[in-house]
Amino acid sequence: MSSTLERLSPWLFTLGIFVLWELVCRIFKVDTFVLPAPSQIFQAVGQYWLPLAKNAFVTLWTTLAGFALAVAFGIVLGIIVGWSRTIYRGLYPVMIGFNSIPKVAVVPILIIWFGIGIVPAVLTAFLISFFPIVVNVATGLASMEPELEDVLRALGAKKLDIMLKVGIPRTQPYLFGSLKVAITLAFVGAVMSETIGANSGLGHLMVQAGSNFQMPLVFACLLGLAVEGIVMYAVFAYVEAYFTGWAFRSSMSAAA
């Protein structure tokens, strides 16, 4: 009984928020231009489903393209940074500096370099999301137990052996944990770039709808973004749990 309720509760809460929203809009007679009611938003979704789907698809694949770049680059750079203390100390401040730059400030530069289109969105998604991957991979490598390293070195293991047999496998939970953070950031980056300068994508559609004063469509775009974001997060949370189940259980036994 209570477990069924627990399983349903995310849906009930979501539904509850929409109902509350609808009621507020009706009771206080809120102007559609200020805040459209959910009923109007869903109506817009029905009316404009084709452009919504098309642009949602563009946003999806720009996000995934930027994310894929970030994963590849992040793993390689993370391994390099985690490989030796010298590189770690040398490169870390540079990366912190780079990560401190708000990526909004970079989008106009990317647009100047690559023109309005998909490329700046992919690159923004990439730039904003690779950092957590690098940090996590490097941390996973750097926090290897020194005794385990001794065991292997006393067997004549080279640095490469230690990395392949221990370092990289034990970095997996750190890597997969960072993926669900990175995918969310990549999504933010792609949409941000689309709102600044693009000719497709949900961000672009939203700006267009806004300038035509079609508030229900603007909110329909937001709804689409929320759904897409949740789905992508859920996929990578599942991937994490699937590949690194051992990490959750072993951390409990390590304390014993």
Place this chain on the structure above:
Amino acid sequence: MASMTGSVDINHVTLTYRSAGGGVLALRDTSLNVPRGEFAAVVGPSGCGKSSLMKIVTGLVPPDSGDIVIFGDRVRGPVKIAGMAFQNPNLLPWRKVIDNVLLPLEIVEPHRRKFRRERQHYRDEAEALLKTVGLDGFSQRFPWELSGGMQQRVSLCRALIHQPALLMLDEPFAALDAFTREELWCVLRDLWQKLGFTVILVTHDLREAAFLADNIHVMSTRPGHIVMTKTVDLPRPRDLDICFEPHFTSIVHELRAKIAEVRKP
């Protein structure tokens, strides 16, 4: 391969750890001799450089002066004939028990070259070794499914799978409860009697040293050096009951008095 005779010789070794606040003298003019096949224990107060001794014997850290000769070969870098086990079992949680035991064979020559081809042969060997430590039927489990004592047994198997001539143990049973610890003393005793390797066991536990070792070396406080070597003249094979005999107790007392003496500032 080294000759079948010889011993582990540590000759006048001095070791300083360099750190930001200057050097720390860990070992000063330490000498130690362990004949092949002997079970040696090193005891001493905490922070006396026992673990440093482990690192220089296995060649992980080069000494400032002095030299180490293992069965006729001078140690110049990490030695490949040593197995090591520590207080923490350090098993790889993503590998099954059997694959944890097999790990050294994927690294150490000549097994490394043959590993893929003779995988089944090596698996059989690992299963047999697990059986001798009482882990029959646990090879397909993951380490986190095992108790601390069982994990330490796996760690011992991993240290021994490549049939090292020398086994280095750094307080391997310190984190276990008293009953499990005594159980593992017997596991180690049986393994040693069966396989005949040389052991250097670093420990805090004087009863453990007296029960297992042929010779017990007492280290001083930092900078460490050997202040006494006590031969344990108890007959073998030893049974746990021996721990309650007066002669055993007198050996432990003597060691304890010596350590109390060196701990005084």
